[in-house]
Amino acid sequence: MHALNNHLKSCPEHSVQLYVFNLSVSELITMTVNTSPCFHCGQPVKTLDQFGLKIDGEHRQMCCKGCEAVAEAIINGGMGDYYKHRTEHAESIANTLPDFIQQLRTYDLPEIQKSFVQQKEGAIREATLILEGINCAACIWLNEQCISGLKGVLSISINYSTRRARLRWDNEQIQLSDVLNAIHDIGYKAYPYDAEQQQELLEKEQKLHIRRLGLAAMLGMQVMILTVALYVGEWRGIDEGMRRFFTWLGLGLTLPVLLYSARPFFESAWRDLKQHRAGMDVPVSLGMFGAFAVSTINTISGEGPVYYESVCMFVLFLLTARYFEFIARKRALETSETLTYSQPTVATLITTIDGENSQETVPAMQLVADDLILVRPGEVIPADGIILEGNSSVDESILTGESRPIRKIVGGELIGGSVNIESSLTVKVSHAAGNSLLSHLGQLVDQAQSEKPKLVLIADRIASHFVIVVLIITSAVGFWWWQSGSENWISITLSLLVVTCPCAFSLATPTAVTAAMGKFLSTGLLVTSSTALEALAGTNHFVFDKTGTLTKGKMEIREIGLLGSTPQEEVLIIATALESFSEHPIARAFAISEEKSPAKATQVTNHTGAGVEGQINGERYYIGSPRFIKDKCGQSKELSTSSGTPVVLASEKELLALFWLDDQLKDEAKPLINSLQAAGCKVTLLSGDHNETVREIAISLGIDDYYGEMKPEDKLKKLRQFQQQGETVTMVGDGVNDAPVLAAANVSIAMTEGARLAQSSADLIMLSDHLMPIAEAKNLSQKLLSVIRQNLFWAIGYNLIALPAAALGFVPPWLAALGMSASSLVVVANSLRLSKKG
Amino acid sequence: MEILYLIIPITLILVTVIIIFLWWSSRSGQYDDMEGPAWKILMDDDTPKSDEPAEKADDAAPKT
Numbered sequence: 083m084h085a086l087n088n089h090l091k092s093c094p095e096h097s098v099q100l101y102v103f104n105l106s107v108s109e110l111i112t113m114t115v116n117t118s119p120c121f122h123c124g125q126p127v128k129t130l131d132q133f134g135l136k137i138d139g140e141h142r143q144m145c146c147k148g149c150e151a152v153a154e155a156i157i158n159g160g161m162g163d164y165y166k167h168r169t170e171h172a173e174s175i176a177n178t179l180p181d182f183i184q185q186l187r188t189y190d191l192p193e194i195q196k197s198f199v200q201q202k203e204g205a206i207r208e209a210t211l212i213l214e215g216i217n218c219a220a221c222i223w224l225n226e227q228c229i230s231g232l233k234g235v236l237s238i239s240i241n242y243s244t245r246r247a248r249l250r251w252d253n254e255q256i257q258l259s260d261v262l263n264a265i266h267d268i269g270y271k272a273y274p275y276d277a278e279q280q281q282e283l284l285e286k287e288q289k290l291h292i293r294r295l296g297l298a299a300m301l302g303m304q305v306m307i308l309t310v311a312l313y314v315g316e317w318r319g320i321d322e323g324m325r326r327f328f329t330w331l332g333l334g335l336t337l338p339v340l341l342y343s344a345r346p347f348f349e350s351a352w353r354d355l356k357q358h359r360a361g362m363d364v365p366v367s368l369g370m371f372g373a374f375a376v377s378t379i380n381t382i383s384g385e386g387p388v389y390y391e392s393v394c395m396f397v398l399f400l401l402t403a404r405y406f407e408f409i410a411r412k413r414a415l416e417t418s419e420t421l422t423y424s425q426p427t428v429a430t431l432i433t434t435i436d437g438e439n440s441q442e443t444v445p446a447m448q449l450v451a452d453d454l455i456l457v458r459p460g461e462v463i464p465a466d467g468i469i470l471e472g473n474s475s476v477d478e479s480i481l482t483g484e485s486r487p488i489r490k491i492v493g494g495e496l497i498g499g500s501v502n503i504e505s506s507l508t509v510k511v512s513h514a515a516g517n518s519l520l521s522h523l524g525q526l527v528d529q530a531q532s533e534k535p536k537l538v539l540i541a542d543r544i545a546s547h548f549v550i551v552v553l554i555i556t557s558a559v560g561f562w563w564w565q566s567g568s569e570n571w572i573s574i575t576l577s578l579l580v581v582t583c584p585c586a587f588s589l590a591t592p593t594a595v596t597a598a599m600g601k602f603l604s605t606g607l608l609v610t611s612s613t614a615l616e617a618l619a620g621t622n623h624f625v626f627d628k629t630g631t632l633t634k635g636k637m638e639i640r641e642i643g644l645l646g647s648t649p650q651e652e653v654l655i656i657a658t659a660l661e662s663f664s665e666h667p668i669a670r671a672f673a674i675s676e677e678k679s680p681a682k683a684t685q686v687t688n689h690t691g692a693g694v695e696g697q698i699n700g701e702r703y704y705i706g707s708p709r710f711i712k713d714k715c716g717q718s719k720e721l722s723t724s725s726g727t728p729v730v731l732a733s734e735k736e737l738l739a740l741f742w743l744d745d746q747l748k749d750e751a752k753p754l755i756n757s758l759q760a761a762g763c764k765v766t767l768l769s770g771d772h773n774e775t776v777r778e779i780a781i782s783l784g785i786d787d788y789y790g791e792m793k794p795e796d797k798l799k800k801l802r803q804f805q806q807q808g809e810t811v812t813m814v815g816d817g818v819n820d821a822p823v824l825a826a827a828n829v830s831i832a833m834t835e836g837a838r839l840a841q842s843s844a845d846l847i848m849l850s851d852h853l854m855p856i857a858e859a860k861n862l863s864q865k866l867l868s869v870i871r872q873n874l875f876w877a878i879g880y881n882l883i884a885l886p887a888a889a890l891g892f893v894p895p896w897l898a899a900l901g902m903s904a905s906s907l908v909v910v911a912n913s914l915r916l917s918k919k920g
Numbered sequence: 921m922e923i924l925y926l927i928i929p930i931t932l933i934l935v936t937v938i939i940i941f942l943w944w945s946s947r948s949g950q951y952d953d954m955e956g957p958a959w960k961i962l963m964d965d966d967t968p969k970s971d972e973p974a975e976k977a978d979d980a981a982p983k984t
Contacts, residue, residue, distance in 0.1 A: 219960075241956060324924065327925070
């Protein structure tokens with residue numbers, strides 16, 4: 083409104099219309115208030131005037147109860163400045179698990195704390211926390227304000243770049259779970275975190291890198307100064323005593339660089355030699371060591387040239403390149419760690435002393451094979467094991483995606499991470515928890531990070547062959563110059579060794595890939611398989627799932643049409659009871675009324691992608707797509723052409739109700755499809771949904787190629803068909819029934835909120851709700867390939883020219899070191915273009 | 921040029937001091953967080969807190 087008023091004031095030609103405007107100003111205000119996004123998270127507000135707070139005298143709309151509660155906690159805590167300073171909206175408050183708070187309490191158990199809490203003097207404790215939901219610097223401020231205001235918290239410091247917090251508290255005044263709870267109240271999630279594992283190692287490595295670089299840079303500069311003096315001395319004449327003083331100084335200054343800064347190269351070369359391999363550190367180390375040895379001999383004898391500056395430059399440039407590589411790797415690791423971190427589970431260990439059983443709560447990680455544990459109903463099974471006593475049904479959806487509980491009897495095998503539903507079980511642990519299937523998600527990400535793209539593998543292999551060839555050529559050339567009586571044979575051999583180091587060649591691909599992965603992360607995509615990036619660049623066909631991918635995936639019941647005599651309330655209760663067994667987004671629409679539902683469905687069968695059947699009060703009911711109902715009950719209903727997804731509920735005798743569900747398109751869906759089509763890609767929509775709905779959505783998005791009522795098998799068949807036509811297909815999906823399709827596609831992209839199985843078979847995981855990163859990802863991966871090609875071309879071209887030149891004796895050692903380092907730096911700089919903003 | 925015999929050792933002492941300083945700063949964590957402190961200084965808590973408590977929407981929303 084302000085802007086509007088200013089505009090009116092400053093535009094005299096509009097003043098005539100002012101009174102017209104004035105009439106509608108009150109209406110305008112209403113409009114802006116109603117359509118403004120949620121004040122806290124920035125999402126559109128659907129339910130008018132239902133949620134909101136008065137902040138600093140102004141009414142602010144909120145989208146949901148969660149945001150309202152968080153904003154209230156922030157304002158009442160006197161931290162309202164957060165809203166003034168923030169540069170990004172807060173994350174939307176997803177429905178927090180009801181047992182989340184309960185789970186936090188487990189962190190107070192001393193047995194659990196052992197693994198991540200350091201005990202200081204008295205009751206003072208220290209721990210590292212991972213924070214989730216940090217978007218901008220104001221979030222850090224908010225968290226620090228909130229936590230440091232708690233009684234009993236001694237200090238808190240949050241690292242902006244890593245999103246980790248270091249907490250110090252007095253255990254007699256406050257419990258750890260209270261702190262975590264306070265963070266939860268202002269809309270963030272915090273987990274304690276075993277810093278020993280990775281973060282500490284990474285930090286140590288970073289410090290070491292900085293020290294090595296600093297030493298090499300400082301001393302290298304001194305050596306360079308001395309060398310300039312020596313060169314000028316050669317040319318203009320220099321006092322002999324001064325010359326020897328300078329060479330001795332060079333020796334003294336280079337020694338620490340070689341011993342401390344260059345150590346990683348020597349260590350890695352030694353490791354390679356021991357394994358009878360020739361990595362690129364071998365010629366590097368030989369060159370450095372050789373140059374230093376010759377210079378030392380010449381310094382002591384007082385005759386001949388010295389190459390100290392070449393050694394120092396060499397070390398400095400190589401270290402710089404490695405440091406950049408390290409930074410990119412560190413960023414990627416930290417993000418994936420936050421993503422895959424899950425809560426430590428507790429186990430009830432049964433110990434038998436003198437024939438008497440006693441129970442003890444221990445961290446699941448401490449379990450070893452053959453331990454006896456008790457798993458109560460509702461608890462997560464902490465490790466893989468075999469049932470000794472008891473019968474129950476178990477939910478294994480976390481691993482298989484199948485949400486139907488599976489019946490387990492004595493002798494049955496249990497998978498760690500699944501949930502025990504009905505009754506207590508005594509279980510014999512078969513694997514230590516670390517080996518359990520549960521840790522497999524984390525392993526998947528680790529594996530992807532260690533997995534090298536094809537291009538890198540080829541480059542590595544060529545480089546190692548190349549090194550052997552270089553060593554042979556160098557000895558041959560050295561021998562030839564030596565027997566021909568040249569006194570320069572040492573310097574020529576050294577130059578050849580240094581100048582032909584395939585560093586640039588080996589750096590060409592990995593630096594580009596790490597830089598690109600970092601860039602992907604900053605746009606909101608986590609790359610779990612770097613191989614996929616090559617395929618993504620060549621993608622000419624994008625296949626989208628509809629629900630939860632192009633649409634928001636939050637179904638709402640828009641209309642209930644009664645088809646039988648059963649009243650609406652009862653129909654809803656039956657539908658809710660059945661759908662509570664499905665994880666499909668459609669099922670969540672029914673979840674809202676779940677609390678009131680007294681009905682319990684038994685003998686439930688979940689037909690993936692079609693519907694659910696089950697027994698309630700002795701009668702069998704079916705709910706699902708009209709086709710599913712037709713298959714099951716042989717009855718169907720003529721549907722009027724209406725937008726939305728129809729869901730039919732039927733008993734064995736008759737149709738009971740028709741629900742129309744609605745799912746809104748994501749804001750970025752249309753721009754994404756447009757930009758993909760503009761880039762010349764085919765776009766296809768595959769959905770398990772009703773044909774009419776799919777058609778409508780496809781038309782509104784401008785997709786010509788769409789298929790509705792597709793079962794997972796159909797989707798897979800369609801995908802194979804595309805691939806047989808020679809197309810490279812990228813599949814973007816979400817949900818359980820997409821997992822096989824995602825796995826079969828050349829590149830797969832999954833949504834974070836999708837079922838976990840879909841994520842684990844995906845090459846890229848979307849970290850946010852925004853869709854545009856997909857279009858950017860294609861551009862970026864194309865850029866990546868072209869950068870890799872440029873790098874390889876440069877590295878090969880450089881070596882082809884430098885090798886003969888050095889063999890013929892045209893390249894003095896200092897030039898060789900400069901050339902080698904410069905070619906590596908060109909490659910690194912070229913790769914870093916990828917991580918540039920914009 | 922004999923002055924060099926004095927100047928160069930002085931340079932070396934200076935370089936040693938700089939390197940020791942660099943090592944100290946890396947050890948004491950000066951490079952751990954390169955972004956946070958710049959933000960923290962902007963959000964220093966010297967503004968008076970707004971004590972006005974938030975009100976629920978039910979009674980605060982302008983009914984239209």
